[in-house]
Amino acid sequence: MPAEKKFILNLPLKVILTEEGTSHFISNKKKLLRIRLADNLEEYGISLNPFSPQSIQNMIMVDYISKIEISMSEFVSVRQEVMDLAKVVVYSILYKQFDRQVFADVIKCDCVRKHNRTNPSELIDERTKIDDKQLRSMISKKEIIIRQAKKEILDPVWKSIMENKEYSLEERNIYLLMTEKFLNRLSLMNWYIILKFFKDKEGFSQINIAIRHLLQIYMEKSRVAEYISILLMELALNAENNNLKKEAKVLYNGVEDLDALLFDPEVRSKIIAELKRKHELVSLSWKLGGGSTAIGKQGRLQIMVLNKSDENQEAKANIEDKMAADTNKRSLIDFYREIPDGQGSTDLGLYYLSYLDDACKKLNVKFESIVNQFANQDLTVINLIFNF
Template sequence: MCAEKKKFILDLPLKIILTEEGTSHFLSHKKQLLNLKLADNRSAHGVSMTSFSPGSLQDMILLGYISKMEISMPEFVSHRQDVMDLSKLIVFSILYKQFDSEIYSAIIKCECIRHHNRQNPSSLIDEKTVIPEKQLRMTLSMKDSTIQAAKKTILEPVWKSIMSNSEYSPEEKNVYLLMTEKFLNRLTLMNWYIIVKFYKTDGFNEMLSILRQQLASYMTKSKVAEYISVMVMELALNSENNNVKKAAKYLYQGIDNSDTLIFDPKIRSEIVKELQRKHELVFLSWTLGGGSMSIGKQGLLQITLYNKDDEFQEVKENIESKMSANLNKKSLIDFYRQMPDGQEGTDLGLYYLSYLEDACKKVNIKFESIVNQSSSSDLTVINLKFNF
């Protein structure tokens, strides 16, 4: 188990598709946008980079500037940690946004705020309230001591509960301590404005209870980030190995067991170069629920993997001969079970998928996995859909 950011720089060829808010922000700062072509052959405006700061990327997600991200490479194994870190960062970003949204929706219903609204009808605090960021920053800049005192009041019993839980290992305790503080620190200015305004007033205990309960809930929910990152890597590596094996058979014809060649680092390197030259890549994308104006969709995430899979075609045709209607869509677990005999990674994939499904069920995250195959090509599209 680990927190969502480990490195200062991630070295990955990342394409970022912007939301309307993101596009407006970049254009207002005179940043040139590119017309990017994605794996599904669609084009959209965005930015492209070969390395980036995890913190800067997360800030863009939290501000609602990003609608989609995509990486494409011939091989993922040498970038394993970076890909997993990116996947966890994206999941944590969505959890932060969802946490903030749920906190606001809950605390504006507290009795102390209802009382305030009755007494101050000209300055209501509700779901329609908008206070300029500059004004919020100025107000909160003079309340730093209150913010720190409020954080301590909120966190102390949560941390005490973590430390006294005998089921957690010392490492897990440290991670949870850090995680709960991060969730609290990622609350938006509007939430902090409300917390500070009502701190130590009558009825603040109701707000305290909401904050602590949600922190405990999201601390548990955040475990899913690790499972998702492992599942994503399993899918990417499985597709990569398929491509490498196909290329080895083509490049080293006449050799009885060309599959063994891929374990030789020098030969594998040559095979990867050939895949790059022929543009036979594995594409991995993350589609976010929407920008800041996409009400009710902030908690949506779709992870998609695109790859050509010749060996699956035989299985696909066999299935089509036995089934009717919607033949090209199946669950990910069926996809693994129906792979040809001898396909490496099948058991491992089922193992990871089982853990991911169980973890999502335990914390009420809706999870759906679908595999599509185009009837006119050998393109396999795997979708992992989450609603946090």
């Protein structure tokens, strides 16, 4: 189901701001922190716990956030919260991409081109800039027309969803909700154009068709959010489990069946407490696009799972250049296959990875998974890179 079902998430969130975000916070006299991230870089941002998913989404939508990160010793207790956050991030990027694509397609409509020819002083194109306050003022008095326009756009889309026998009842409900959310998050500029041509029957018909086509595409793409959140949680739990086993070997030296040991709630709590004391953390990081001015990169999302490398000293010594930024790089599927027996179940991870990869190919989402190991930092970084 789409995220946002929880109004508050209890996670230790580090938010790194873009230049726009930094300017906004400073102008509103908000104090920024110098935050050290899991890769040891320091950047300016804010720390939040708890936080509203909607507030994070709103900040992403206006290009205020460049990175977010959470670091914890265990993820089992916050499984749903982490998955909700992961979905919020993906949905936010999809909403932004949808909005950009609507604008790009609508300004190519014949009605807009005709308007530009006959009104050269009121051009509507890629260079058109109208202040948000001015747009809001123009649109604020047209709520009834906006509702009518939404209905005309959504009714055929919803009818098509309800009549599609390939969708389950749950899928229908999700798609009905998602299409409305995409439309509700259109920018003021797009609504300005829609309203400008609403009374032009032929012109609005062209715009309507363009928007409905994109709604269908992005409705399907939204499915990827669920798959990403599941794979990310599997990777986090796998890293957490490796850390638990390493610590269990220290605390319970000689115990052969570590899996059985970790199933004991008291033992598990003790090990987790020790990991927290030692500050042994698994970090999840989201790097968002390239900002509002990064041409071609606005729909890029890089998700990282960072954990201390468990390679032994002998293996590290064999790496030729320990100071290189990327001393060892391979695909995630190769990384899974190289995990020694007994160090974690890889079946689920491989299954989720394969499922996500297939879904991305079908939905025209570029997806790449890479594992980097930084010998000089004893760090393993799993990268999931998406271009929506």
